Amino acid sequence: MNTATQIALVTGANKGLGLEIARQLGRLGYTILLGARDEARGAEAAKRLQAEGLQVHAIQIDMHNPETFTQAHDRIASEFGHLDCLVNNAGFAADWIYNATNVPIAMLRDTFDANFFGLVELTQILLPLIAKSPAGRIVNQSSVLGSLTLHCAPDGGLDDAKAVAYNSSKTALNAFTVHLAHALKDTPIKVNAAHPGSVKTDANPEGPMSVEEGARTAVRLATLPADGPTGGFFHGDQSLPW
Numbered sequence: 262m263n264t265a266t267q268i269a270l271v272t273g274a275n276k277g278l279g280l281e282i283a284r285q286l287g288r289l290g291y292t293i294l295l296g297a298r299d300e301a302r303g304a305e306a307a308k309r310l311q312a313e314g315l316q317v318h319a320i321q322i323d324m325h326n327p328e329t330f331t332q333a334h335d336r337i338a339s340e341f342g343h344l345d346c347l348v349n350n351a352g353f354a355a356d357w358i359y360n361a362t363n364v365p366i367a368m369l370r371d372t373f374d375a376n377f378f379g380l381v382e383l384t385q386i387l388l389p390l391i392a393k394s395p396a397g398r399i400v401n402q403s404s405v406l407g408s409l410t411l412h413c414a415p416d417g418g419l420d421d422a423k424a425v426a427y428n429s430s431k432t433a434l435n436a437f438t439v440h441l442a443h444a445l446k447d448t449p450i451k452v453n454a455a456h457p458g459s460v461k462t463d464a465n466p467e468g469p470m471s472v473e474e475g476a477r478t479a480v481r482l483a484t485l486p487a488d489g490p491t492g493g494f495f496h497g498d499q500s501l502p503w
């Protein structure tokens with residue numbers, strides 16, 4: 262078992278922001294557990310990062326399938342014995358053509374199942390391993406679209422971004438961030454929510470930012486020093502309103 266190496270798990274890391282967060286943490290010397298729901302896509306992405314000289318292992322994590330969470334826990338426990346960083350990055354939006362008057366309930370449930378309930382369950386299952394790290398870090402990949410303050414502000418800039426299932430799943434994730442940080446306030450574990458910016462990925466093909474820039478917020482929060490913040494919501498080092 263390897264207990265000396267720093268271990269980081271990034272979910273939804275077979276592409277997009279997750280892949281780049283994995284790359285940037287790998288370059289900082291972390292051994293990366295590259296989470297992907299599809300084993301073949303995960304293995305392919307891990308191979309790409311290994312070819313860049315990084316220590317990367319693919320691990321199956323499907324946010325709709327809690328069995329993969331316990332399997333991941335057992336594998337990390339037996340191979341590494343602890344987890345230093347958990348970057349809860351996996352997430353999706355399916356409801357851009359709907360609003361609060363007509364979003365299909367099945368879509369709302371499906372979105373919350375992965376973006377919120379799955380994430381909460383995975384985090385709870387992995388917490389005992391994170392508690393074994395001297396400086397555990399949990400990063401919840403949120404979105405500025407989860408900010409109720411900005412949705413309510415006449416000049417908040419979110420009038421054209423009212424995908425209620427996605428947005429409210431990120432609002433719930435923000436609430437979980439605050440509650441989990443509070444529950445862990447007397448431990449070294451720090452819990453923060455990240456907004457990456459509007460980043461060009463398959464989920465946001467028109468995004469103006471590169472994945473390299475977009476990954477930086479989560480990487481900063483995953484590597485915070487002991488006197489860094491907990492229970493916050495950040496883009497870069499700027500605090501965002503809940």
Ligand SMILES: NC(=O)c1ccc[n+]([C@@H]2O[C@H](COP(=O)([O-])OP(=O)(O)OC[C@H]3O[C@@H](n4cnc5c(N)ncnc54)[C@H](OP(=O)(O)O)[C@@H]3O)[C@@H](O)[C@H]2O)c1
Binds near residue numbers: 272302404464468
């Ligand atoms: N791009 C932006 O502008 C932006 C802005 C704010 C927040 N975000 C957040 O950043 C995160 C990454 O998004 P992205 O832009 O990089 O999108 P992306 O390129 O579509 O990547 C999303 C990742 O999440 C995975 N995923 C989706 N549903 C999953 C599930 N049920 N179980 C496991 N993995 C699942 C995808 O796996 P598959 O390849 O198997 O589908 C993929 O690896 C998301 O949480 C998103 O909400 C993005």
